[in-house]
Amino acid sequence: MLDAALFGLILVSLGIGFLIGRQERRHQYTIDSSTGLDSEYFVGLNYLLNEQTDEAIESFIRALELNSDTVDTFMILGRLFRQRGELDRAIQTHQDLLARPSLTREQMLDVQLALARDYMKAGLFDRAEALLKDIVRLNGRRWRGWRESVNALLSIYEKEKEWEQAIALLATLKGGMSQEYANRRSHYLCEVAEKAIMHSDILSARKYLRQAVRASQKNVRVSLLLGQLELRAGNPGDAVRALEKIISQDLAFIPESVSLLEEGYSQLSSQRGLTTYLGRCLREAPSAAVIMASSSLIAQQQGEKEAGRFVAEQIIRRPSLKGLNALIDIHLQMTDGRARQNLVMLRGLTGRLEDSKPVYRCRLCGFDGKDLHWQCPRCHEWGSMNPIMGLEGE
Ligand SMILES: [Zn+2]
Structure with a gap:
């Protein structure tokens, strides 16, 4: 219903825009009926009155002489096509806009970003990536769509698991922006480290995890990965040190470290060390x-x-x-x-009863489940899923 109402409004505004444009032109010259502009408009109006929305839109698009005043209206129309899943039409609308020489630089960038969004929704990630890369590389933070473009590009890299590319993009950010993405960067480095661990490349994994700590001291995932890595490498002392850091990072994640700590202290033959640490956890969390x-x-x-x-x-x-x-x-x-x-x-x-309960929950959107996702599958935030505490959890 909302879509239909919005479509109606857009069509009316397209019609009004056309009429105003026509009146202005009347002062300059007489409309030549051979151009077909007039007839297209009335054909469109006729379609609209007969509730043939699609045909009406096409007629209006043909009829309207595009100028800078109507760009915003076409942008809304393109977005509406995308929201309705009519991706071919959304792409066509945005490509038509791009072909106009009268666009300002800002408008050109806005249309490119909108087109990249169309490609993403259509699953054409290579095209979206190429477009976004260009507009991010060639433009700075002063452009209002820059942050959205960076986020869109990152979401493509995440979907395609191109972690190195995502890390490289974040490396180009400066100052406050770099801080804003620090947690995300730390998780990307963890992803690369996990890949290295899978290939038994311990040295590279350590290097990535060191960078991940530097990016975010609070990321418990780094401590857990370091714990696993050092246990595997036969360094239980380093594993225990890394895992015990969690008590100062995030108390909710202590349960995740307990079995690894049991293994570490067992390799160290130090039941006393484990007793002391567990005693501290019992008091604090x-x-x-x-x-x-x-x-x-x-x-x-x-x-x-x-x-x-x-x-x-x-x-x-x-x-x-x-x-x-x-x-x-x-x-x-x-x-x-x-x-x-x-x-x-x-x-x-x-x-x-215990099996029927979720184990982890996202603190932002409430998504829950049995598995720990470092990126929430619903809201896509990094590090927002926590072990559930209390009566039904830990
Ligand atoms: Zn979430």
């Missing part, structure tokens, strides 16, 4: 993962019963479904007969 890791340490040192007592104390203080499941698991090992059967049944139910 208790979570189900920390409680479970602490309880398995207690079980090894003092037995299952003590571990059960510890978990029970913790979940009274800080109830969570995961904690309850951990408690049932401990009791399952110490119970038999009928009581055990009941516990197995209860564990089945609470297990299913």
Whole structure:
């Protein structure tokens, strides 16, 4: 409905624009009916009255003599075509505009950006990329569409996973702009580092991760990747140091580091180091993962019963479904007969309940799921998905 109303308004404004243009021209010369302008206009009007919108638009476009006053109207028309998914017509409208010699430099850039948007929506990413590259390279921040062009180009690189190109583009930004994109740059470097890790290129991965830290000290992804990398490279001390940095970066991500820390401290044969760090986490940011890791340490040192007592104390203080499941698991090992059967049944139910819950949620748009996406699939923000805390989460 909104589209139809907007179309109507645009058509009326095209018609008015034409009439004003015609009146102005009357002062200068008499309309020559052989040009066909007049007849096209009335044909268009006729189509409009008969609600033949598409034909009406085409007639008006043919009829209108384009001048700088009507560029904005055509821009709206082109955008509307794009929004309606009529991409051929959107592209045609913008290409027609580009062919006009009367456009100002600003208008020319605006039309190029609009055309790039058409190409993107049509899936013609190579064409969009080439166009955007040119307008970003040749123009500065003073042009109002510059930031939008940079973001559009970055979104193409992200879609195509051309991380090196994205990093190179961000390297051209200066001052405040560079700060604004620091988090994004850090994640792009993490993407390249992950690729290097996949190819067992440890040296390159370390280099990219060092750059990623420099870009953003707060990016927990760098610490997690460094932890994985150094464990794989046989440097558990470095892995532990990197992972323990998370406590000063983002408390919500401590649960993500716990199993890697268990592995690191195990390679270092330092149960004491792990006990000390988990104790600190329990005080500063208790979570189900920390409680479970602490309880398995207690079980090894003092037995299952003590571990059960510890978990029970913790979940009274800080109830969570995961904690309850951990408690049932401990009791399952110490119970038999009928009581055990009941516990197995209860564990089945609470297990299913836990499985039905999302694990991560985007703090910006609320998208949630079982997997941790470093770029939110819905709002495309980087580093906005966090582990869910509380009763149904950590
Ligand atoms: Zn989101």
